[in-house]
Amino acid sequence: MSERAVASERDLVALRPEQATIPPGHPWNRIPLIAAVCALLGAAACAILGAANPKQFFFSWLVSFLFFLSLALGALFFVLIQYASQGGWGIVVRRIGETIFAMLPLMAALFLPLLLGLRDLYSWTVPGAAEHDALLRWKAPYLNVPFFLIRAALYFGIWSFIAILYYRGSRGQDVTGDPGVSARLRRIAGPAIIVLAVTQTLASIDWIMSLTPKWYSTIFGVYFFAGSFVGFIALLSVVAVAMRRARLLDTVISAEHLHDIGKFLFAFTAFWAYIAFSQFLLMWYANLPEETIWYKARLEGSWMYVTLFLAAGHFVAPFFYLMGRTVKRKGATLAAGGAWLLAMHFVDLYWQVMPTLHPEGLRPSALDVAALVAIGGCFVAAASWLLRRQALVPLRDPRLAESLAFENA
Amino acid sequence: MAQTEADLLDTPVAGRPTLILRSPDFHAITEVVAEAVERRTPIGWWLFFIPSLALLGLLGVAVSWLFWEGIGVWGLNVPVGWAWDITNFVFWVGIGHAGTLISAILFLFRQKWRTSINRSAEAMTIFAVMCAMTFPGIHVGRVWVAYWMFPIPNQMDMWPNFRSPLLWDVFAVSVYGTVSALFWYVGLIPDLAMMRDRAKTRTRKLAYGIFALGWRGSVRQWHHYETAYLILAALATPLVLSVHSIVSMDFAVSILPGWHTTVFPPYFVAGAIFSGFAMVLTLMVICRTAFRLEHIITLRHFDYMAKIMLVTGTMVGFAYATEFFTSWYSGNPYEIFTFLNRARGPYAWAYWTMITCNVISPQIFWFKKARTSIPILFVLSIVINIGMWFERFVIIVTSLHRDFLPSSWGYFTPTIWDISCLLGSFGLFFTMFCLFVRFLPMVATAEVKTVLPQADPHWQPGPEREIRDHRAARPAGGPEPAPEGAS
Numbered sequence: 001m002s003e004r005a006v007a008s009e010r011d012l013v014a015l016r017p018e019q020a021t022i023p024p025g026h027p028w029n030r031i032p033l034i035a036a037v038c039a040l041l042g043a044a045a046c047a048i049l050g051a052a053n054p055k056q057f058f059f060s061w062l063v064s065f066l067f068f069l070s071l072a073l074g075a076l077f078f079v080l081i082q083y084a085s086q087g088g089w090g091i092v093v094r095r096i097g098e099t100i101f102a103m104l105p106l107m108a109a110l111f112l113p114l115l116l117g118l119r120d121l122y123s124w125t126v127p128g129a130a131e132h133d134a135l136l137r138w139k140a141p142y143l144n145v146p147f148f149l150i151r152a153a154l155y156f157g158i159w160s161f162i163a164i165l166y167y168r169g170s171r172g173q174d175v176t177g178d179p180g181v182s183a184r185l186r187r188i189a190g191p192a193i194i195v196l197a198v199t200q201t202l203a204s205i206d207w208i209m210s211l212t213p214k215w216y217s218t219i220f221g222v223y224f225f226a227g228s229f230v231g232f233i234a235l236l237s238v239v240a241v242a243m244r245r246a247r248l249l250d251t252v253i254s255a256e257h258l259h260d261i262g263k264f265l266f267a268f269t270a271f272w273a274y275i276a277f278s279q280f281l282l283m284w285y286a287n288l289p290e291e292t293i294w295y296k297a298r299l300e301g302s303w304m305y306v307t308l309f310l311a312a313g314h315f316v317a318p319f320f321y322l323m324g325r326t327v328k329r330k331g332a333t334l335a336a337g338g339a340w341l342l343a344m345h346f347v348d349l350y351w352q353v354m355p356t357l358h359p360e361g362l363r364p365s366a367l368d369v370a371a372l373v374a375i376g377g378c379f380v381a382a383a384s385w386l387l388r389r390q391a392l393v394p395l396r397d398p399r400l401a402e403s404l405a406f407e408n409a
Numbered sequence: 410m411a412q413t414e415a416d417l418l419d420t421p422v423a424g425r426p427t428l429i430l431r432s433p434d435f436h437a438i439t440e441v442v443a444e445a446v447e448r449r450t451p452i453g454w455w456l457f458f459i460p461s462l463a464l465l466g467l468l469g470v471a472v473s474w475l476f477w478e479g480i481g482v483w484g485l486n487v488p489v490g491w492a493w494d495i496t497n498f499v500f501w502v503g504i505g506h507a508g509t510l511i512s513a514i515l516f517l518f519r520q521k522w523r524t525s526i527n528r529s530a531e532a533m534t535i536f537a538v539m540c541a542m543t544f545p546g547i548h549v550g551r552v553w554v555a556y557w558m559f560p561i562p563n564q565m566d567m568w569p570n571f572r573s574p575l576l577w578d579v580f581a582v583s584v585y586g587t588v589s590a591l592f593w594y595v596g597l598i599p600d601l602a603m604m605r606d607r608a609k610t611r612t613r614k615l616a617y618g619i620f621a622l623g624w625r626g627s628v629r630q631w632h633h634y635e636t637a638y639l640i641l642a643a644l645a646t647p648l649v650l651s652v653h654s655i656v657s658m659d660f661a662v663s664i665l666p667g668w669h670t671t672v673f674p675p676y677f678v679a680g681a682i683f684s685g686f687a688m689v690l691t692l693m694v695i696c697r698t699a700f701r702l703e704h705i706i707t708l709r710h711f712d713y714m715a716k717i718m719l720v721t722g723t724m725v726g727f728a729y730a731t732e733f734f735t736s737w738y739s740g741n742p743y744e745i746f747t748f749l750n751r752a753r754g755p756y757a758w759a760y761w762t763m764i765t766c767n768v769i770s771p772q773i774f775w776f777k778k779a780r781t782s783i784p785i786l787f788v789l790s791i792v793i794n795i796g797m798w799f800e801r802f803v804i805i806v807t808s809l810h811r812d813f814l815p816s817s818w819g820y821f822t823p824t825i826w827d828i829s830c831l832l833g834s835f836g837l838f839f840t841m842f843c844l845f846v847r848f849l850p851m852v853a854t855a856e857v858k859t860v861l862p863q864a865d866p867h868w869q870p871g872p873e874r875e876i877r878d879h880r881a882a883r884p885a886g887g888p889e890p891a892p893e894g895a896s
Contacts, residue, residue, distance in 0.1 A: 088425075138740040190719075190775070197727060205738075218672035218728075218735045263517075274650060278674040285662040286669050290741065402425075 015400070020249065020391045028246055031384035039377025045370035053367065058117030059357040060371040065114065066207065066349045067231070067372070068379045069107045070224070073200055074232025075100035076163060077225070080196065083166075083182070084189035089260050091403035092252050095393050096239050098170055099386050100232070104163040106382050108156035110375055118145065121356075124213040135214055143210055151206060155199045162192050170394050177396035200225060208349075211356040215294045219279045226272040230314075231345035233265045237338030241331040249392055255329040256407050262328025265338060269322065273315035298351065301361035306351050314344040346372075428522050428860050430704040435858050438705070442600075442852045443607055445700040453699060454847060461839035468833025471826050472547055480550045482826040488812045489821040491805055494548035495659070497831055499677075499801045501541035501838075502582060502656055504794075505589070506649055506678070507685025508534030512592060513645035516638075522713055524856035525706045528600075529696065529845070530689050531593040536841040537688070538586040540834040545578065547830075574658040581655040585648050592641045598624050599634070600850040650674075653681040660804065666747040667808030670735070676728035683721035683767070684797035686714050690790035692842065694783060696851060705852055708781045715780035718793065722771035725800070729768065747808060755820055756807045763803050766796020 022028050050057030075097040082090050082097075118125045124143045130136035136143070166185060173181040201221025209220050217223075240261060244250045283291040298307050318341055327333040350368070357363075394400060433441075475482055485492040508530040515523040549555050558579050560569055569576045602624035605617035624630060654674035661673040690711065697706040736744040751760045770792050773779040780786070811818045845851065862868050 135740045139738060142738060194723065194727075201731065214740075216735050216739045218670045218731050219675070220671075221731065222672065222675055270647070274654070275675065278654065279671045282658070282661050282669065282671050282673070286664045288664055288669075290739075 015252065015393060015395055015404075017391055017395060019251065020393045020395060022248060022388050022392070026246070026248070028248065028384065029388060032381045032388065035377045035381035035384060037377075038373050039375075039381055042370050042372070042374030042377050046367065046374050049367050049370055053365075054117060055120045055357065056365050056367050057371070058114060058120045059353060060365060060367040061113055061117075061375070062121060062207070063346070063350050063353050063368065064371040064375040065107070065110055066353070067346050068103070068110070068375055070228030070345070070349070071231050071235050072101050072103045072107055072163075073159070073196070074228040074230075075236075076104070076159065076166075077193070077196060077229060078232055078236070079166060080162075080189045080193050083186045084193060086186065086399075088399045088402040089257065089406045091397050091399050092249070092257055092393050093236060093240055093261065094397075095170070095391065096236055096243075097232070098167050098394075099383050099390075100235065101163045102167045102386060103379055103383055104156070105160040106378060108160060110378060111152065111156065115149070118148075122210055122213070124210060139213065143213060148206060151202060155203050158195055158199050162196065170397075171390060173397060174391050174395045179398040182398055197221075197225070200228075208352050211353060212294055212297075214290060217279055217283070217291070217294075219275060223272075223275050223279060226268065226275045227345055227348050230265070230268045230272050230341060233261060233268060234338040234341035234345065237261045237265060238335050238342065241335035241338070243392070244331055252393055252404065254406075257403075258331060258334050259325070259329045259408050260406075262322060262334050262337070265334075265341065266319070266322040266328070269315060269318050269341065273311075273319070276315075297355040297359050303351070303355055303362060306347070306362055310344070310347055310351055314341070314348060318344075426709060427862060428525065428707070428709065429857065430707055433704065433861070434863070435861070438852075438854050438857055438861075439603060441701065441705070442850045442854050443604060445702075445846065446604065446848060446850060447607065447609075450847065451699075454843065457839065458843040458847075461836050461843055464832055464836025465840045466836070467829050468543075468836055471829035471833050472543075474826060475547060475830075476552055480548070482824060483830075484822050484824045484827050486819070486821075488817050488819050489806055489809045491809065492821050493802070493823055493827045493831060494544045496798065496801045496805055497834055498541050498544035498548075499656055499805075500684070500798050501537045501544075501834065502585075503653060503677075503681035503684045503797065503801075504688045505534040505537035505541070505585070505685060506653060506681035507689050508532070508537075509585075509589060509592075509645050509649045510682050510685070511689070512596070513642040514649055516642045517646060520713075521860045522710055524853060524860050525702075525710055526689060526693060526714075527856070528593075528596065528853040529692060529851045530685075531589065531596065532845045532849075532851075533685075533688060533692060533842065534589045535586070535593060536838050536845075537685075538582065538589060539841065540838050542582060542586065543834060543837070544830075545575075574655060574662050577655045578659060581652045585652045588641070588645050588648055592645055594620075595634070595637055595641060596853055596856075597849065598622055599626065599855045600853065602626065603854065604850060649682075650678050653677045660808075665808055666736075666741070666743040667751070667804065670732055672728055672731055676725065679721045679724040679728065680767075680797060680800060683718055683725055683771075684794055686718045686721070687790040687793035687797070690714055690718075690786055691794070694787045694790070696846060700846070700851065702852065705857060708783075711783070711786055712777065712780045715774045715786060718789075719771050719774040722767055722774075722793070726764075726768035729764070743813065746811075750811055751803060751807045754807065754811065756803065756810070759799050759803050760807065763796050763799040766792050767800060770796070 046057060046061070078090075079094055079097045079101065081087070082094060114121065122143075123129060124136055124139070125145050125148075130140050141147075165188075169181050169185050172178075201224070204221050204224035208224065209215065209217070237258070240249075240253050240258065244253055280295065283295060297303065318337055321327060321340075322337050327337065354362075397403075429438075483492065483494070485494070508527075511523045511530045512527045516527075545558070546552065546555050549558075557567075558569060558576070560571075560576070569579075598621060601617050602621040605614055605621045608614040608617055654677065657673035657677035660668035661670060663669055693706050693710075693714075697703050733748050736748040739745075751757070770789055773785065773789070779789075806821050810821055858864055
C-alpha cells in the first residue's frame with residue numbers, strides 16, 4: 001500500500017452522513033412498503049387458513065415468532081458484547097445489529113396472538129391437566145398461566161428497556177458525538193448481559209421446553225442462546241453483503257469486516273453443534289426415559305430425517321464451507337453461507353417445536369409459510385423503515401475510525 | 410473531533426492503551442527477560458524451589474506408599490469410591506485451560522495483551538497437565554496394568570471400552586498435553602535462539618542451540634513461524650472446549666443425580682478457565698515482582714484477567730443456579746434431594762465454601778479498584794482456586810456419599826495420604842515452574858516487541874509519542890498508574 005493511501009486511511013476519522021444513509025430514490029426506500037404488503041397478505045392467509053386449523057396456526061406462529069425473536073436477542077447480545085469488550089472492528093456493522101434488536105418491542109406485540117392459543121400449545125395450561133398428574137402438580141408453582149404471563153411481560157419489558165436504551169444512546173451519539181455515551185453504555189453492558197442471559201434462559205424454558213412439560217435439560221438455555229447467536233450473525237452477513245450490493249456502505253464495510261463476520265459465523269456454528277451434541281450425547285448415553293422422551297419424538301418417523309438434515313445442514317456442511325479464507329471474504333459466498341444458516345436456524349426451531357403438534361412425523365403446512373411471511377413482513381417493514389430514518393453506521397462513535405481502517409493481519 | 414491528550418487518557422473508549430510501560434526499546438525487552446535467566450541464581454529462587462522440591466518428595470513418598478499398600482491408604486470407600494484423586498485430576502486439568510485460552514483463543518480474538526503472559530501461562534498449562542495425569546495413573550490400584558487404559562493390541566484380545574468417557578479422557582488429555590507442549594515449544598524457538606546467541610559458555614550455547622533448531626530469524630523463517638503459530642492456535646482452540654467437556658462427561662454420562670446433567674460440558678469449561686486464570690494471576694503477581702517485569706506485566710494485564718475471572722465466575726454461578734432450579738423443576742425426588750443435601754447436608758460446609766469463593770468473591774471485580782489492587786488480586790486468586798477445588802469435591806463426593814439406599818450412606822474423610830498427594834502435586838507443579846523461570850525466558854520477547862508502539866509500521870516519533878510517553882512515565886518508585894477505563 002502506498003504512503004498516500006495509508007495516510008488517507010488514517011485521516012479518515014469520520015464519515016459524512018450522506019455516505020451512510022439511504023439516498024432518496026434508492027430502491028431500498030421501497031422495502032418497508034413491500035414488506036408491509038407481504039405482512040398483510042401473510043396475516044390474511046393466517047386468518048383464513050388458521051380459522052380452519054387454529055392449532056396448526058398457533059404452532060406455526062410460535063416457530064416464526066421464536067425465529068425473529070431469537071434474531072433480535074442475538075443482535076442484542078452481539079452489540080452488548082461489543083460494548084463490554086470494547087471491540088473495534090465491528091463498529092461499522094453495529095447499527096445493523098441495533099436496528100434488529102430495536103424490533104424487540106414489536107416482538108412483544110407479535111407475541112400476543114399466542115396468548116389466544118395457550119391451551120393448544122402448552123398442555124399444562126389446560127384446566128385440570130395437573131389434577132391427575134403429580135409431576136405437573138409439583139411444577140404448578142412455576143408452570144401456571146398467571147405466572148407465565150407475568151414472566152412474559154417481564155421478559156419483554158426488560159428486553160425492550162435494554163434495546164431502547166442502547167438504540168437511543170447510539171442514535172443520540174450520532175448527533176452529539178459525545179464519547180461519554182460509549183463509556184456509559186459500556187459500563188452497563190456487563191449487568192445487561194447477565195440480565196439478558198437469565199431472562200433468555202427462562203424464556204426458552206417457558207416457550208419451548210414447556211411444550212414437553214415433563215422434559216427438562218439444564219443446557220437448554222445455552223442451546224437457545226447458541227442458535228440465536230448463529231442466527232443473528234447469519235442475518236448480519238446477509239444484510240451486510242446486501243447493503244454493499246445495493247451501493248450502501250460499500251465504501252464502509254470492507255472484505256475485512258466480512259471476513260470477521262465469517263469467522264464469527266464459523267466459530268458459533270461449531271459452538272452450536274458443541275452444545276447441541278452435548279445435550280444429545282448425555283441424554284442418549286444415560287438413556288433415562290424422562291429425558292429421552294424428547295429425542296424419541298425426533299428420532300422416529302420422518303422427524304428422523306429432519307434430525308439428520310439438521311446435523312448435516314446446521315453443522316457439517318457449513319463447517320467445511322466456511323473454513324476457508326476466500327469464502328469468508330467474498331460477499332457472494334459469505335452471504336450464501338449466511339442465508340443457508342439462517343434457513344437452518346429456522347429448521348432448528350421448527351424441529352424443536354413441531355414434533356409436539358405432529359408426533360407422527362413431519363407435516364409441513366401452508367400456515368408455516370403464512371406465519372413466516374406475516375411476522376417476517378412486519379419485522380422487515382419496521383426494520384427497513386428505521387434504516388431509512390437513520391445513519392447506517394454509528395457516525396460519531398469514538399472507535400469508528402479504527403473500525404473503518406480495520407485490517408485482518 | 411480532535412482528540413486531546415486528556416481525552417486519550419481519560420476517555421475509556423478512545424484510543425487503544427499502551428500495553429508496555431516505561432517505553433522500552435526492543436533491546437531493553439530482551440535484556441530484562443534474558444537477564445532473569447542469565448544472572449546468578451538468586452536466593453529468592455531457592456526459597457521457592459527447595460520447599461517445592463520437598464513437597465515433590467512428599468508426593469514420591471505418598472505414591473510409593475500407595476503402590477506398596479494399595480488404594481486403601483486413602484480415605485475413599487463405598488459409597489464414596491472416587492474422592493480426592495479425581496478431584497485433584499479435574500482441578501489440575503482445569504488449571505491448564507487458562508494457558509490454552511490465552512495462547513489460542515485470545516490470539517484469534519486479537520487480544521494483544523496476551524503477549525506478556527502467554528509464555529508462562531502455557532508453561533503452567535503443561536505442568537498442570539502433568540499433575541493431572543498423575544492421578545488417573547495412580548488411582549487405578551493395580552498400577553502395573555495402568556497401560557490397559559490405552560488401546561494397545563494385545564494377546565488377550567482385550568480392549569478398553571470405547572464407549573467409556575474414561576477412555577475418551579485418555580485421548581483428550583494426552584492430545585491436550587501434546588498440542589500444548591508443541592504450541593509452547595514452537596513459540597519458544599525464537600527466544601531459545603536469542604538465548605543461544607547471548608550465551609557466554611559453551612554448554613549454554615550447545616543446550617539452547619540444540620533446541621533452537623537452527624533458528625536464524627530470517628524473514629522466511631518468521632513467515633513460516635507465523636503460519637505455523639496460527640494453525641496451532643486454530644487447532645488448540647477446540648481443545649479449550651473439548652478437554653474439559655470430556656472430563657465433565659466422566660460424571661455426566663452416568664445416571665447419578667448431581668453428576669448427570671446436560672449443562673456440565675460448557676459449565677466445566679467456564680470453571681476451568683476461571684480457575685486457570687486465578688492460577689496465572691497467583692504466579693504472575695510473584696514473578697513480575699521477583700523478575701522486575703512490572704512494566705511488561707502491568708496492572709492493565711491484571712485488570713483484563715480479573716475481568717475474565719468475573720465473567721467466568723459469574724457463568725459458573727449461573728450454572729449452579731440453573732442446576733438448582735432444574736433439579737426442582739424436574740420434579741425428580743432424587744435430583745431434588747441431591748441438591749438440597751449439598752446445601753444442607755453433612756457437606757454443606759464444602760458447598761458454601763464453594764459458593765462463597767466462586768460466586769460471591771469474584772463479584773468484587775466489578776470494581777476497578779479491586780481489579781488493579783495487587784493484594785486483593787493475589788488473595789482472591791488463591792481464594793478462587795480453593796473454591797474451584799471445592800467445586801469438584803462437592804460434585805464428586807456429595808453426589809456419592811448418600812446413595813439411593815440410606816443404609817449405604819457414608820461420609821468421606823481424607824487420610825494423611827490423601828492430603829500428601831494433593832500437597833505433593835503442588836510440589837510437582839511449583840518445582841517445574843521454578844525450573845522453567847530459571848532456565849527459559851518467561852516472556853515471549855518477540856511477541857511483546859510487536860505490541861510496542863514502535864512496532865507499528867506507521868509509527869513515527871512525534872506528538873503522539875509524547876502522549877504515550879506521558880502515559881508510561883512515572884516517578885521512580887512511585888505508584889504504577891492505574892489503567893484508565895472501567896469503573
